[in-house]
Amino acid sequence: MVEMRKPIPVDEAVRAVMEHASSTGIETVKLDEAYGRVLAEPIIAKHDVPPFDRSPYDGFAIRSVDSAGASGNNRVPFSVIGEIGAGQVAQKPIGEKEAYRIMTGAQLPEDADTVVMFEQTTELDGGFTIRKPFEAGENVSFKGEDAKEGELLIEAGSLIHPGTVALLATFGYAQLTVGKRPVAGILSTGTELLDVADELVPGKIRNSNGPMIEAQLKRMGIECRSYGMAADELDTCTAIVEQALSEVDFIITTGGVSVGDYDYLPAIYERLGATVLFNKVAMRPGSVTTVAVLNGKLLFGLSGNPSACFTGFELFVRPAILKMMGCNAPYMPKMSAVLWEDFTKPNPFTRFIRATWEFRDGKVIALPAGFNKSNAVSSIARGNCLIVLPSGTRGYEKGAVVDLLLIGSETGVQEWTV
Amino acid sequence: MVEMRKPIPVDEAVRAVMEHASSTGIETVKLDEAYGRVLAEPIIAKHDVPPFDRSPYDGFAIRSVDSAGASGNNRVPFSVIGEIGAGQVAQKPIGEKEAYRIMTGAQLPEDADTVVMFEQTTELDGGFTIRKPFEAGENVSFKGEDAKEGELLIEAGSLIHPGTVALLATFGYAQLTVGKRPVAGILSTGTELLDVADELVPGKIRNSNGPMIEAQLKRMGIECRSYGMAADELDTCTAIVEQALSEVDFIITTGGVSVGDYDYLPAIYERLGATVLFNKVAMRPGSVTTVAVLNGKLLFGLSGNPSACFTGFELFVRPAILKMMGCNAPYMPKMSAVLWEDFTKPNPFTRFIRATWEFRDGKVIALPAGFNKSNAVSSIARGNCLIVLPSGTRGYEKGAVVDLLLIGSETGVQEWTV
Incomplete structure (x- = not known):
């Protein structure tokens, strides 16, 4: 007799997986290894940014008080007492009608409170004149205007x-x-499988x-260990999975989760x-997707x-990995789109259709990536999203306006909303 | 005197860069090194997919002709003469009222043209009965239905x-x-620069x-060689850039492209x-962005x-790299969004604002990532897109509905449309 399984909704399945995805711990890495990791500590401003009042332009640093009364008919002259390139500091304080030539990014000299851009001056030998008064703080990037010392800038759990x-x-x-990256084990099951060569x-x-999973x-x-391919043989497969469990943080198997005579994953x-956790999800393709847990390790039976x-x-393994790494936004971003061709099949289960989204004439449209039976392989190589058609729809x-989940997006979202 | 530069529109600047981004050549890689590369050859179906008629379900393979006349009152019996698991083939042809037990993915036996799912049968000792007739081809995945031998499936130039x-x-x-990956050289210029430690x-x-660029x-x-940091010193910087030119495929420098006293890139x-190619782009931030070319190698002066x-x-270097690799969709995907807070500055130049897009209540909204002066660093760590505000707008x-360019998207688009 065929085993009857009770399908659970996709969101319940996602929740069940995420409840069992536990942290792999944290580790210290160098900055040049940080890309793609997840912050295990918040980024807190260790000092003000900018760390000092600085010039946002190339020009002259002056005391604004000295510019009072300047006009086209009453040009005010300044003498230049030095030059400050970025990374340099003024050697002496600025006096009345004195100025420093100052470059973008350089620290303002003591007492200077304004920068006059080159374009606003007429240069003279040893100095320049201006023809308008400047206010204190004009053309200055202030210490701390970007970030204040002690300020929480980025939360722990953010992808780097x-x-x-x-x-x-x-x-x-x-x-x-950062969060440690879990190590994955992959085993492809099926007597029908040949190697790529x-x-x-x-x-x-x-x-x-x-x-594909690699x-x-x-x-x-994520680093993975491949346990290769195994014929549909219960003892062999069990031994491989058992060995993998001792070597990796979670296991992905493919095949063997249906109810056929050689579908051994349930027995394993x-x-x-x-x-x-579940062995039937109300989705297409992938209704036989099964997830189990043993000693805190997830076994994904795809x-x-x-x-x-x-x-x-993409639906189950990816967010679980991100959660293991401590990521606070592990889900694929969602948006909506205009369906660009008929999709006439009814949807007893939630349907995920491989598709391409494009922006045309001011709107996002979604084009199914061709043949969409669950065994289709050509459509898999196309597309940048999944169209989601809810269960119970015709x-x-x-x-029609449909939901999309974006594939291959660097950052994700905090909530599963499909 | 301050040098006056003529700004060119962003799209012209992008076009100029892309015209000078030339192929780095091709190379052969193993499949497990192929992810993220660009196909230098199209993927052509080397055989039909599926390569044989196969069963999409667990059930019994029969000849449909034998099911004629079956009904609830006239159940037709079949005897099972063997079993075909996935990867196995039938050893003998099927005869009248005979069936093979067949598993999902297995090849149909000769003469069988229909699969009866387990759920559609009542099993007997050594066989089963059915209560409805089946048509030829029912429950069969046909040879070549997914792809036909010789069919062009994916074009050269696609990202893998x-x-x-x-x-x-x-x-x-x-x-x-696949397209060879160019090797980048990076030099950060500026006397003001300290190392991270x-x-x-x-x-x-x-x-x-x-x-950040690394x-x-x-x-x-993309692999890069870092040429470290150099003080604003003309001879030293020139020597470094010259050396880099002999060692890498393109060079990215940061700093030194403005018109200040120590901005030596123009002199270099x-x-x-x-x-x-240009030394002023009508954009903010980054109007001083300069790109030069020497002996077919691009020098990006950021x-x-x-x-x-x-x-x-993101605007210039990224698409150029993708083009060097042969990618046919090198630009960031664009879409539109509802601006979620006022942005009151006028835009004499095209403005790119670091932002986060979110999907809320059925629409995409865009939230500027905070402080957006060009020297801001805290906003850089937030956001997943750039809001684009055209030049000449208030x-x-x-x-308001605004355009977005998506950052960190795995696949891009073919046309620059901003």
């Missing part, structure tokens, strides 16, 4: 992108604490899920004593069908 | 993402040709641009005989101001 690196460098974070033989296909992990900077979970496998990774016509 | 890897694996691309001293700031390059998988370009430097990289009020 290049801008974050700039901020860390500014405050002298030569090293910092193998010639096709009747009844068999090449393993595309293993290399790339999905690589995109996240049972033998190992793993708790199955479908052997390529599209289902891809989607299962077909959609061109022009 | 995880789905592309799956497709390459399917067709046995154990290795493939240095204590602050009066008048100086830590170098944030160098580490991260921007790392995000693209002149000494080396480089052709300056502003020393962190926000301007960041933006200059301030914008909350609620």
Whole structure:
């Protein structure tokens, strides 16, 4: 008899996975290794930014009081007593009608409170004249105007992108604490699987899920151990999964999660004593996606069908990895789009359709990436998003507004909202 | 006297850079090194997908003709003559009222043209009965229905993402040709610069641009050589740039491109005989962004101001790198959003404002990332997009619809449209 499984909604499945995704701990890394990691500590301004009053332009630093009364008919002359390039400091204080030639980014000399841009002067031998008065603070970047010492600038849990690196460098974070990256184990199951370098033989296909998942992990900077491919043989597969469990932080298997005669993952979970969180999700593709947990380690049983496998990774594995690293925004960004062709199939389950979004004539449109059966592989290589059609809906016509989840986005969002 | 420069529009500047970004050549890589590279050859289906008629379900393979006349009152019995797991093939042809037990993904036996799902049968000892007739082709995934041998599936010039890897694996691309990655050289100029590990001293700031650009390059998988930091000294800087030119494919410098007394990049370009494509762009931040070319190598002179430097990289350096790799969609994706706070400054030049886009109540909104002077560093660590306000516009009020360029998106678009 065929085992009957009760499907759970996608959001429940995501929640169940996230509840069991636990921190891999933290470690200290050097700044040049920080990109793509997750901050385990907030970035707090260690000093004011700018750290001193500075000139935002190339010009002359003066005391504004000396410019009083200047006009076209009463040009006020200044004598230049020195020059301050960026990184230099004035050697003496500024006196009445005195000025320093000052460059962008340089620290204002003591007592100077204004910068006159070159364009606002007429240069003379040893000095210049101005024809308008300046107010104190004109053309000055003030100490602390960008950030104040002690200010919390970026929260712990944020993904470190290049801008974050700039901020860390500014405050002298030569090293910092980040979430440890979990190590993944991958096992592709299926007697039908050939290696990528193998010639096709009747009844068999090449393993595309293993290399694809390795790339999905690589995109996240996650190291993986490949446990290769295993035929559908219970003892062998159990032994491999058991070994992997002792070596990695979580395991992704592909195939073997349906209810066929050789779908051994359910039996493997049972033998190992793993708790199955769910074995049926109300989604297409990937309804057979199964997730189990053993000794705090997640076992992701993804479908052997390529599209289902891809989607299962993005929906469940990716946010779990990000949570293990401490990331506070682990979900794919969502937006809406105008569906650009009919999609006539009804949706008893929530449907995720590989698609490309484009911006045309002021609106975002979504084009399904072609053939969308769960075993389709050509559509997988196209597209930059997933169209989400809620369960319980009928077909959609061109022009309907649908939700999208963006694939391959550097930063994510805090809430799962599909 | 201050040199007067003529600003050119952003799109002209982008076009000028792209015209001088030439291919770095191609190379062969293994499939597991392919992620993030650019296809130098199209992906052509080397065989049909699926490569054989196969079962999309667990069930029984039969000849549809044998199911004729079946009904609830006239259940038709079949005897099971064997079992076909995925990866196996039937050993003998199927006869009248005979069936194979068949698993998902397995090749249909000769003569069988239909699969009856387990749920559609009542199992008996040695066989089963069905209560409805089946049509030829019902529940069959046909050879070639996903892709036909010889079909062009993905064009050369496409970025290889995880789905592309799956497709390459399917067709046995154990290795493939991709665009070579250019090697970048980075030099941060400025007497004011300290290393990240240095204590602050009066008048100086830590170098944030160098580490930031290294991260921007790392995000693209681009190797770089750092030529460190150089004080504003003409001979020294010229020598470093000259050495770098002999060692890398393009050079990014930060600072020294304005018109101050120590802004030596213009003089360096002149000494080396480089052709300056532009030295003023009608944009903020980053109007001083300068790009030159020498012996086919691009020299990007980015502003020393962190926000301007960041933006200059994303607008000019990034698409140029992608073009060097042969990528046919090198530009940041664009979309529109509702501005979520007033931005009252006028925009004599095109303005790029670091911002965060979010999807709220069915629409995309854009929140400026705080302080947006060109020397701001805290805002750089926030945000996932750039708001674009065209030149010649006045301030914008909350609620206005504005364009966005998405930062950190895996795939890009073919046309620059800002």
